[in-house]
Amino acid sequence: MSDFSDIDDVPQPEGADLLAAELVLGLLEGEERLAAQRRVASDVEFAALVAAWQERMVAMTDSIEPVVPPKRVKKRLMKALFNAPAVPLSERIWVWKGLSFAAIALAAYLGIQQLGPEPPVAGDVLYATQLTGETVPLQVLAVLDPLRGDLTVSRVAGEEARGRAFELWAILPQQAPVSLGVLPVDEKMRVVLPNDLRSRAAEITLAISDEPQGGSPTGAPTGAVLAASAVTEI
Amino acid sequence: MERHEIETLIGRVALNDRAAFTLLYDATSAKLFGVCLRVLNNRAAAEDAMQDSFVKIWKNAGRYQANGLSPMTWLITIARNTAIDRIRATRKGHQDIDTPGLELAATGAGPEALAVAGAEAKRLVNCLDELAEDRGAAVRGAYLDGQTYAELAAAFSVPINTMRTWLRRGLISLRECMRRE
Structure with a gap:
């Protein structure tokens, strides 16, 4: 097994495509991940590579059988979204991140x-x-x-x-x-x-x-x- | 439900149409719950992840039309990322993968390009099986179990750099296989 310099030397666009795949898989971390996310926002070609990998990878869920969720989940969801006097903390955190x-x-x-x-x-x-x-x-x-x-x-x-x-x-x-x-x-x-x-x-x-x-x-x-x-x- | 029907519902949800949101939930929640269950393997956690996913769907439906993804890909990707984040939240040094914008960004991809990717996707499972067994397992481990390079490296008893080289080679073969078949 060689080190991975040979892969890092892969010229663009090959390297960009691999980076897009790693981003979709959730394998990038730290600065590298942030840089890739910024690139999604600013580089439409890179965003298209990411979207293409999302389309490909999602096929891994094809064999997952649907499972009907309990009714109370729907009730909880609708209540949380539409008549929540107080937004639950978890949701609030998500909103803040958004x-x-x-x-x-x-x-x-x-x-x-x-x-x-x-x-x-x-x-x-x-x-x-x-x-x-x-x-x-x-x-x-x-x-x-x-x-x-x-x-x-x-x-x-x-x-x-x-x-x-x-x-x-x-x-x-x-x-x-x-x-x-x-x-x-x-x-x-x-x-x-x-x-x-x-x-x-x-x-x-x-x-x-x-x-x-x-x-x-x-x-x-x-x-x-x-x-x-x-x-x-x- | 047909693709265009789901797309229409997402479009109506983007305009704050609650009735459409209910229909969208009824049509897709079982699939999304199945995905959350597969990732989290725990009903209570999967219920929470699915609920969070639909909150995101409600709030971000307006950004759907521009990203070019097929509607089910968009919905499932949100559920998968939400579930993976929940699994990882229990781990040290966690960073959310689902920073808003990731699967919501506008892409330059035309419908043709993504249709090609969609057709290729049908071949993914065969192509994963065609990969050296452990590489296929590594790709699945990352996508469905949220494993990081460090965790994959530990699972396969190789250094992280080797794992990365390996998996990236696997991704190249995977893409070539999907184009070829």
Whole structure:
């Protein structure tokens, strides 16, 4: 058995493909793993190699027989997602991991600001989400404070096409999107929410669509939805 | 349920449609629970992992359309990664493999490229069997049991570097076999 320098010397793209396979298998660790994950986010060709290995490897689960889970799991799940007065700790941790460090920093910053000189209110809850463009490099963080009834939006990355605008929408289940306005070019924006949105803050999904300059002429989204994400309690 | 039906449901879930989420759960939870059980080999842990998987599915459905994966691959990958993370959480120096974004990233892969990978996948099991027996076992151990290079090396009594060389050679043969057959 030779050492593995011969494999490390494998020229790209061979090396990249092996790295993608190792990432899918969960074999990379430490710095190498982080670097590969960053590469998935920034290098579409590498992301495609990863996706191809995911498609291949998943065949190992073909022979696994489905097992009907107990009914209580479904009940627990629906309760956790849809009428949880308090989000279970484990889920909360996951939510935190799902938000970028920047989002957490922003939420913390806003949290401190909003509480301001007044004492913190018991049961105070904030919601936040990160909107990430699917086809365009757009990243927007949003923090919703139901107590104040406002939404603060911060654009981290992304630029409109020439003559176009990013319009922000709030969507409640089974309802038409409500425009919250066009994202300003200078990054931060604060919007006061209409009462019906304010009272159902936990159910809001935020979305950003591509619109003509000045926003949708019809009051409903007319262009492509570039990003959408439900808010989560933080 | 057909592929396009599951895809449609995921699309509706992305718009916060709870009814669609219920249908998606009913259609796919048994498979996902089976996968979690296979990885964790413990019902309570598998129930938790499956529940966490569906929470992720609810929250990230909006990112599905762009990643190009077939819908069942996307769902099963989330369940598998969640279960593997749970198994590894008990081990020292654990790092989550399922950092959000991994199976959710937008890829540049066109539908054709992934259709090819999908067709190749059908051959995976045969090709794994065709590999030198222990290499096939190592790939399965990593994917289905979450074994790390260090654990695989210990299991096969070889140094870690040797294990890595070995497994990477196995992956090259595997890919060639899947393309060839």
